[in-house]
Amino acid sequence: MKRRLNFVKFLILPGFMLILAGISAGIVSGTWGSIPLGLIIAGIVVIGLWMLLIGQFDDPLEPSFWRRRSTQASTNALVSTIAVLAILGLINFLAVRSVQRFDLTESGLFTLSPESQQVLREMQQGVKLWIFTNDQNPQDRALLENYQRITPKFSFEYLDPNSNPGVAQAFGIKNAGETRDVFIELQSSKRRQFLQSISPEIRLSENRITNGILQITSDRRSxxxxxxxxxxxxxxxxxxxxxxxxxxxxxxxxxxxxxxxxxxxxxxxxxxxxxxxxxxxxxxxxxxxxxxxxxxxxxxxxxxxxxxxxxxxxxxxxxxxxxxxxxxxxxxxxxxxxxxxxxxxxxxxxxxxxxxxxxxxxxxxxxxxxxxxxxxxxxxxxxxxxxxxxxxxxxxxxxxxxxxxxxxxxxxxxxxxxxxxxxxxxxxxxxxxxxxxxxxxxxxxxxxxxxxxxxxxxxxxxxxxxxxxxxxxxxxxxxxxxxxxxxxxxxxxxxxxxxTPDQQQPLSIRPKDVKNRRIALSGEQALLLGFLALAIVPLFGFITAGALWWQRR
Missing domain, CATH: 3.40.50 (Rossmann fold)
Structure with missing residues (x-):
C-alpha cells in the first residue's frame, strides 16, 4: 500500500512535465498543432488522475491528504499565485487593447502637437506614408507610431526600393547617396505626392507630415x-x-x-x-x-x-x-x-x-x-x-x-x-x-x-x-x-x-526644444560625489546593519 501511495504522490510531476513540454513545443514551432495540444491534454489528464487517487491510499489513522494543514497551505499558495498571474494577464490584455501613454518630459518631446492631433482626428480618408529605405530609424518610427495611435486611418510602411523595384518605379523615387525619399498616398484615390527626403542628418519632420496630410486630403486643389x-x-x-x-x-x-x-x-x-x-x-x-x-x-x-x-x-x-x-x-x-x-x-x-x-x-x-x-x-x-x-x-x-x-x-x-x-x-x-x-x-x-x-x-x-x-x-x-x-x-x-502661398496655408508647428538640465561639476566635485556614492553611503549601511545585529544579539 505504501508503495502505491508513493507512486501516486509523484504522479503530479510527469503531468507538469507533459504540460511544459507541450507549451515549449508550441512556442518553438510557432504552431499549436496536434503534438503540442496532445502533450498539454495528456499532462492535464495525468494531474487529474493524481487529484483523484492521492487520497485513496492514505492511512486511516492519519488525516487524509486533502485535510492536512500542509496541503491546504500549499493549495492556498497555488491558488493565490494563479490568481495573481491571471490578474496581471488581464491587466496586460486591457493595456494592449487600450494604450495609455504618459509623456513626462518637460516639453512633451514624445507627444504630437495639438495641431497635429486635431488634423488626425478630423481626417475623413485613409492616408499612408511610404518610406523608401530598409533602415528603420527608431526616432522616425516612434514619430510615425504616435500618428498611428491617434487614428487608425494613418498607416506607414518601410520599403526597400532595391527589393521592390516595381513599386519604386511607380512612385518615381530619386534616392541618391544617403538621401531616401518619403511619399504620402491618399488611400481612396491612390493619389501620391512627394513629402520629403531623409538622411542620417535629416529625419522625418512632424511639420512636414502634418502639412502633407492636410494638403493631400484637401478637396481644394490649386x-x-x-x-x-x-x-x-x-x-x-x-x-x-x-x-x-x-x-x-x-x-x-x-x-x-x-x-x-x-x-x-x-x-x-x-x-x-x-x-x-x-x-x-x-x-x-x-x-x-x-x-x-x-x-x-x-x-x-x-x-x-x-x-x-x-x-x-x-x-x-x-x-x-x-x-x-x-x-x-x-x-x-x-x-x-x-x-x-x-x-x-x-x-x-x-x-x-x-x-x-x-x-x-x-x-x-x-x-x-x-x-x-x-x-x-x-x-x-x-x-x-x-x-x-x-x-x-x-x-x-x-x-x-x-x-x-x-x-x-x-x-x-x-x-x-x-x-x-x-x-x-x-x-x-x-x-x-x-x-x-x-x-x-x-x-x-x-x-x-x-x-x-x-x-x-x-x-x-x-x-x-x-x-x-x-x-x-x-x-x-x-x-x-x-x-x-x-x-x-x-x-x-x-x-x-x-x-502660390494662399492655396494651402501650412500649419506652423514649433519644434520641441530639449532643455539642458545637466549639472556642470568640476573634477573635485565629481570625485567627491563618486566617493560618497561608492564608499561612504555603503559603509554607513553596513555599520548600521552591524549595530542592529549586535543590539539584538
Whole structure:
C-alpha cells in the first residue's frame, strides 16, 4: 500500500512535465498543432488522475491528504499565485487593447502637437506614408507610431526600393547617396505626392507630415495654367517636353491645364498660377495685356525665356524692373561639367530667398541660359535667385572659338533668375511708378536682395494683396532629362510653391526644444560625489546593519 501511495504522490510531476513540454513545443514551432495540444491534454489528464487517487491510499489513522494543514497551505499558495498571474494577464490584455501613454518630459518631446492631433482626428480618408529605405530609424518610427495611435486611418510602411523595384518605379523615387525619399498616398484615390527626403542628418519632420496630410486630403486643389500657342514647351511626353515637371505639379495637388489667351482674352479667375515656359514666338499685345491685368489683380506668374527668342513680354517685364539679356552665360573653365559644354551654366550660389533657402551649396545647371538685368523699381521687391561663378561671363558670339571674355561680353557673376513681389490693390489695376529704359543693361548686383522703395499703403476700401513673379533666363532645365538632375526639380517646385502661398496655408508647428538640465561639476566635485556614492553611503549601511545585529544579539 505504501508503495502505491508513493507512486501516486509523484504522479503530479510527469503531468507538469507533459504540460511544459507541450507549451515549449508550441512556442518553438510557432504552431499549436496536434503534438503540442496532445502533450498539454495528456499532462492535464495525468494531474487529474493524481487529484483523484492521492487520497485513496492514505492511512486511516492519519488525516487524509486533502485535510492536512500542509496541503491546504500549499493549495492556498497555488491558488493565490494563479490568481495573481491571471490578474496581471488581464491587466496586460486591457493595456494592449487600450494604450495609455504618459509623456513626462518637460516639453512633451514624445507627444504630437495639438495641431497635429486635431488634423488626425478630423481626417475623413485613409492616408499612408511610404518610406523608401530598409533602415528603420527608431526616432522616425516612434514619430510615425504616435500618428498611428491617434487614428487608425494613418498607416506607414518601410520599403526597400532595391527589393521592390516595381513599386519604386511607380512612385518615381530619386534616392541618391544617403538621401531616401518619403511619399504620402491618399488611400481612396491612390493619389501620391512627394513629402520629403531623409538622411542620417535629416529625419522625418512632424511639420512636414502634418502639412502633407492636410494638403493631400484637401478637396481644394490649386490650378496651374500653362500658356500655349507660341512654341512653348509641350505638356505631354515627347521631344522638348516638360511632362515630368507637369507630373511633379500633379503630385503636389495641382490641376494643370493649357491656356490659350488668344481665344479666352483673359486669365481665368480660378488660376492659382500662370506659367509661360520657353515661348519661341512673341505673345500678341492683347495676350500681354491679359497677363498684366492678371498680375494687377494679385496673380502669380512664372516666366522662363531662352536666349535669342522674343517672348513679347519685354515691356511688361521692364515695368517690374527686369530685362532679359540675349547673351549666353558661359562657365569658367574650372567650373564646367565633364560631359557638358561651356554653355551649360553651373550654379552653386543662391540668393537669400525662401525658394533657395534649403539649397546650401548644391548644384543646379541651366543649358544655354541668358542673364537677367535687375533695376530697382519703387514698390517692387526683387531678389536674384541663381548666381553664376564670378569667373563666368555672358558671351555675345558663340561662333568664336575658343570662347573667351572679350569685347561685347559681360563679366560675371550673372543672375539667371529673379523672384519679384509687389503689393497691389485687388480691385484696382495699378502700375509701377517708373520703368527702366529698354536699352539699359546694368550689371546685376551680386548682393542677394535689391531693396525696394517704400510702398504707399492702400486705402481701406481696396484690400491689398501680393502679386508675385519668378523669371528664369532658361527653360531647358525643366525639360525631361534635365528636370530630375541635381537641384533642378527643387528650383522649379520651390518657385511654384512660393508663387502660390494662399492655396494651402501650412500649419506652423514649433519644434520641441530639449532643455539642458545637466549639472556642470568640476573634477573635485565629481570625485567627491563618486566617493560618497561608492564608499561612504555603503559603509554607513553596513555599520548600521552591524549595530542592529549586535543590539539584538
Amino acid at each position: 490650378k496651374a495654367y500653362f500658356v500655349q500657342g507660341h512654341g512653348e514647351k509641350s505638356l505631354t511626353a515627347g521631344d522638348n517636353s516638360i511632362s515630368e515637371s507637369v507630373k511633379a505639379l500633379e503630385d503636389k495637388n495641382f490641376i494643370n491645364e493649357p491656356l490659350n489667351l488668344a481665344q479666352l482674352g483673359s486669365v481665368p479667375e480660378d488660376a492659382s498660377i500662370v506659367l509661360v515656359i520657353g515661348s519661341t514666338r512673341p505673345l500678341a499685345e492683347g495676350e500681354t495685356k491679359a497677363l498684366e491685368a492678371y498680375a494687377n489683380r494679385g496673380g502669380n506668374l512664372l516666366i522662363a525665356s531662352d536666349p535669342n527668342t522674343k517672348s513679347g513680354l519685354d515691356q511688361f517685364l521692364n515695368s517690374w524692373g527686369v530685362k532679359l539679356d540675349d547673351r549666353v552665360a558661359i562657365n569658367a573653365p574650372n567650373q564646367r561639367l565633364s560631359n557638358a559644354g561651356p554653355a551649360v551654366a553651373i550654379v552653386t550660389q543662391y540668393g537669400n530667398h525662401p525658394i533657395t533657402a534649403p539649397f546650401g551649396k548644391g548644384i543646379s545647371f541651366y543649358p544655354v541660359a541668358r542673364p537677367i538685368d535687375i533695376t530697382p523699381i519703387p514698390g517692387v521687391q526683387a531678389t536674384p535667385l541663381l548666381l553664376t561663378d564670378p569667373n563666368s561671363w555672358a558671351e555675345s558670339n558663340l561662333k568664336e572659338q575658343p570662347l573667351k571674355l572679350d569685347g561685347g561680353d559681360r563679366p560675371g557673376p550673372l543672375a539667371l533668375a529673379v523672384a519679384l513681389e509687389r503689393t497691389v490693390n485687388a480691385t484696382a489695376s495699378p502700375s509701377p511708378t517708373a520703368s527702366p529704359s529698354p536699352t539699359a543693361s546694368p550689371s546685376p548686383s551680386p548682393s542677394p536682395t535689391v531693396s525696394p522703395s517704400p510702398v504707399p499703403s492702400p486705402t481701406a476700401s481696396t484690400p491689398a494683396k501680393p502679386s508675385r513673379m519668378v523669371v528664369f533666363g532658361n527653360s531647358t532645365f525643366m525639360v525631361n532629362g534635365f528636370f530630375a538632375q541635381q537641384l533642378n526639380a527643387d528650383v522649379f517646385l520651390n518657385s511654384v510653391n512660393w508663387l
